[in-house]
Amino acid sequence: MAEVQESGQDGESQPQPQPQPVAIEGRTMMVLYGSETGNAEEIAMELVKMARRLHFQTVVDEMDSFKLTDLLRYSVVIFVTSTTGQGDMPRNTTKFWRNLLREKLSKTNCLAPVNFAIFGLGDSSYPKFNWAARKLRVRLLQLGASEFFKQGEADERHDDGIDSIFVPWYQELRTTLSTRHPLPGNIKPLSDDTQLPPVYTLRLASTMFTFSASGSPSTAVGSDAGDAPETPSPPTAEELEELAARFERTKTKAAVHTHIENPRSHVLNVVAAAERSRDGTFPPFMARRDDVWENLHNRRVDSLDKDNIITDHPEKYLLHKPHRTVSSLPPEDMLAIPGSYVARLMYNERQTPDDHWQDVRQLTFGIEPRRRPPIITAGTTLVIYPKNYPEDVQSLIDMMGWQEVAEKPLDFTHSVASAMTALSLTTRPKHLYLKERAGKGTLRDLLTHNFDITAIPKRNFVRELMFFTTEDLETTRLRELSSYGSEQEFYDYTSRPRRTILELLRDFPGVKIPFSRVMDMFPIIRGREFSICNGEDMITANEGGIAIVSILVALVKYKTIIRKPREGLCSRYLRHLAPESLVRVQLKPPTSSTLHTDELSARRPLIAVATGTGIAPIRALIQDRDQFAEPGRTLLFFGCRNEKADYFYHDEWPNMHNVEVIPAFSRDPMTPMERCKLPHSSELGYMLLPALKYDEGKNYVQNQIRKHALKVGEMLRENPLVVICGSSGLMPASVRSALQDVLVKTSVVRTHWQAKKWLNEPQNVTIWQETW
Numbered sequence: 001m002a003e004v005q006e007s008g009q010d011g012e013s014q015p016q017p018q019p020q021p022v023a024i025e026g027r028t029m030m031v032l033y034g035s036e037t038g039n040a041e042e043i044a045m046e047l048v049k050m051a052r053r054l055h056f057q058t059v060v061d062e063m064d065s066f067k068l069t070d071l072l073r074y075s076v077v078i079f080v081t082s083t084t085g086q087g088d089m090p091r092n093t094t095k096f097w098r099n100l101l102r103e104k105l106s107k108t109n110c111l112a113p114v115n116f117a118i119f120g121l122g123d124s125s126y127p128k129f130n131w132a133a134r135k136l137r138v139r140l141l142q143l144g145a146s147e148f149f150k151q152g153e154a155d156e157r158h159d160d161g162i163d164s165i166f167v168p169w170y171q172e173l174r175t176t177l178s179t180r181h182p183l184p185g186n187i188k189p190l191s192d193d194t195q196l197p198p199v200y201t202l203r204l205a206s207t208m209f210t211f212s213a214s215g216s217p218s219t220a221v222g223s224d225a226g227d228a229p230e231t232p233s234p235p236t237a238e239e240l241e242e243l244a245a246r247f248e249r250t251k252t253k254a255a256v257h258t259h260i261e262n263p264r265s266h267v268l269n270v271v272a273a274a275e276r277s278r279d280g281t282f283p284p285f286m287a288r289r290d291d292v293w294e295n296l297h298n299r300r301v302d303s304l305d306k307d308n309i310i311t312d313h314p315e316k317y318l319l320h321k322p323h324r325t326v327s328s329l330p331p332e333d334m335l336a337i338p339g340s341y342v343a344r345l346m347y348n349e350r351q352t353p354d355d356h357w358q359d360v361r362q363l364t365f366g367i368e369p370r371r372r373p374p375i376i377t378a379g380t381t382l383v384i385y386p387k388n389y390p391e392d393v394q395s396l397i398d399m400m401g402w403q404e405v406a407e408k409p410l411d412f413t414h415s416v417a418s419a420m421t422a423l424s425l426t427t428r429p430k431h432l433y434l435k436e437r438a439g440k441g442t443l444r445d446l447l448t449h450n451f452d453i454t455a456i457p458k459r460n461f462v463r464e465l466m467f468f469t470t471e472d473l474e475t476t477r478l479r480e481l482s483s484y485g486s487e488q489e490f491y492d493y494t495s496r497p498r499r500t501i502l503e504l505l506r507d508f509p510g511v512k513i514p515f516s517r518v519m520d521m522f523p524i525i526r527g528r529e530f531s532i533c534n535g536e537d538m539i540t541a542n543e544g545g546i547a548i549v550s551i552l553v554a555l556v557k558y559k560t561i562i563r564k565p566r567e568g569l570c571s572r573y574l575r576h577l578a579p580e581s582l583v584r585v586q587l588k589p590p591t592s593s594t595l596h597t598d599e600l601s602a603r604r605p606l607i608a609v610a611t612g613t614g615i616a617p618i619r620a621l622i623q624d625r626d627q628f629a630e631p632g633r634t635l636l637f638f639g640c641r642n643e644k645a646d647y648f649y650h651d652e653w654p655n656m657h658n659v660e661v662i663p664a665f666s667r668d669p670m671t672p673m674e675r676c677k678l679p680h681s682s683e684l685g686y687m688l689l690p691a692l693k694y695d696e697g698k699n700y701v702q703n704q705i706r707k708h709a710l711k712v713g714e715m716l717r718e719n720p721l722v723v724i725c726g727s728s729g730l731m732p733a734s735v736r737s738a739l740q741d742v743l744v745k746t747s748v749v750r751t752h753w754q755a756k757k758w759l760n761e762p763q764n765v766t767i768w769q770e771t772w
């Protein structure tokens with residue numbers, strides 16, 4: 001748990017004394033977040049900064065780090081949570097949520113003293129939009145807590161992203177807090193132009209730091225974190241050799257097999273609509289897709305495309321020249337990641353032809369079991385931590401003038417006052433895992449392994465830079481860019497061209513961040529999750545208990561509107577990861593338990609819809625079902641661009657039991673006859689759902705579903721599993737519309753409204769969506 005106390009200094013001299021937050025008795029705030037990929041955590045941190053400026057003493061951490069009774073100790077409690085799975089709470093809230101649901105609390109009013117507000121993050125292409133935040137709210141109210149400020153619900157589908165809802169919510173919350181908790185005497189809130197003391201500080205290690213005779217540090221790696229319950233011990237040379245031999249023996253048994261590192265999509269146009277909350281007290285902040293609006297503003301978008309790519313023609317995606325020469329690759333050192341496994345890369349194989357615009361790789365890893373073999377089921381993800389390239393790290397060191405300190409061992413500390421007052425504090429952010437055998441590590445280590453220096457900068461980062469430049473023009477520009485109200489300008493400068501932190505720093509040469517502030521400034525590299533695409537028997541059948549898992553990765557390399565080629569951090573890392581490389585990986589169970597792979601579930605019909613690398617988890621599921629004697633009928637709709645280029649695994653399906661595949665090749669020319677066979681809105685008469693407007697005449701999965709309505713309708717009557725995986729643009733909503741059309745067309749129900757309801761009833765159908 002990171003307690004944010006106030007301190008006067010961080011050991012570095014500041015150019016000017018800054019006004020400081022004041023500790024006021026009884027003025028306390030707790031910010032709890034639930035987050036899978038860091039969005040909610042980022043929002044929580046922004047709220048903490050606001051609270052500190054209003055002189056609240058604040059603690060912030062993931063929900064699972066708190067006990068329920070902790071809630072009672074703070075004057076204000078703010079929850080920030082995303083929704084994951086199929087309307088589920090994020091994984092780092094499981095313990096907290098379970099406690100909150102305890103039966104014996106139900107009639108106790110035990111949270112009566114708690115004053116709370118909630119900000120939810122979701123994606124309206126999922127039917128259970130923002131359910132985690134909503135469930136949380138209902139339960140807190142049931143237990144007697146008071147909601148002092150309306151709930152905010154952001155939608156990732158919104159064109160302007162989370163900010164479109166967060167910014168107005170944040171501003172109103174700040175006003176409400178100031179009114180409800182007036183400051184005593186002549187204490188004034190600190191303005192956004194006030195630099196706050198850091199929470200975490202880096203210092204050069206004192207001479208007390210020693211290495212043991214074996215070369216490993218005398219202090220266990222991560223021992224000061226307090227948050228690393230299961231720090232793995234590094235494998236010895238003999239163990240590695242034995243591992244290598246075992247991988248070699250089992251290599252041939254590996255199957256080839258997914259997921260995508262996907263730039264956030266902004267293809268959908270969404271309008272924000274404030275809705276009255278049920279009890280009518282005040283409207284929640286919400287952003288939702290507005291189908292009517294979408295109809296009116298029919299954009300020609302392809303669910304496989306992203307709008308940061310210049311146009312819609314494959315040849316324009318081609319990046320003939322590599323955008324950089326790879327002078328040297330990231331080092332192989334592994335991080336001490338709790339609960340992780342050592343994995344050896346066995347194959348890194350391109351699945352698309354060389355002349356295809358997109359490089360899709362199948363990477364196959366052998367995972368060494370720890371005490372027990374890992375449990376892997378369909379829907380399990382493999383988490384990989386990418387690294388920065390040495391040339392980028394050096395470029396940052398040079399720009400910031402850190403050459404003198406880059407190779408020196410470091411100490412992690414709190415700001416002075418917090419170290420003295422709070423014993424349970426961690427001295428570095430939660431997910432900052434140090435390099436194995438690195439002792440205290442160096443700044444170069446941190447920049448290589450831990451900080452995402454090529455991420456798109458967030459507003460907070462840009463605002464903080466203002467304090468580290470002596471150039472007035474730069475200060476003005478940074479203030480303008482990051483101020484609330486400049487969201488569009490900020491988006492145009494950062495997200496739209498996908499400008500990186502490094503590039504931003506090059507634009508502001510006067511900025512010199514003191515190295516002590518690195519932990520407070522830079523975002524941490526988070527593990528990227530990839531769905532495992534092979535079934536259980538392949539995973540567990542190997543001698544030596546080595547689990548062989550494959551992922552299918554679309555390496556993201558694209559031109560942006562500023563015509564600079566870009567490559568995602570993880571894509572670049574994986575592109576050059578050579579077979580035999582050892583990496584530390586984590587395995588994450590599916591976020592939802594909906595996807596059962598037992599015999600009974602395997603007998604149910606399966607309607608699977610995948611686009612692109614979304615085929616990964618579906619392939620795993622189909623392979624799992626295939627183990628049983630009589631798997632239910634499977635109808636797989638697979639959408640890709642070209643039959644010859646990205647029709648993944650097409651040769652496998654004929655060997656599977658009871659599997660029929662209906663492909664949709666969106667970019668292959670269709671004969672006039674084929675085009676005629678696609679459903680058309682006028683011919684369907686009743687079909688006025690918005691999805692048809694943009695996809696009319698296109699060979700997309702949703703139209704294939706409509707085309708095969710009788711077959712799909714028949715299966716829908718048999719309590720099937722419906723699995724939808726792939727891009728998160730319009731595809732999921734369009735597929736649901738197509739299913740509604742089928743239900744009406746095949747007379748399962750009479751109206752689309754009934755069809756929508758029908759699809760939400762678990763006794764009719766189990767729907768599992770994983771889109772990214």
Ligand SMILES: Cc1cc2nc3c(=O)[nH]c(=O)nc-3n(C[C@H](O)[C@H](O)[C@H](O)COP(=O)(O)O)c2cc1C
Nearest residue numbers: 035036037038039040082083085087122123129130
């Ligand atoms: C696998 C997956 C499942 C999701 N399920 C839902 C959902 O059921 N409802 C919803 O509103 N949003 C859902 N989302 C969207 C996330 O809530 C949204 O992307 C959010 O910004 C993630 O924030 P985080 O990084 O803090 O986890 C899902 C996202 C993913 C990747």
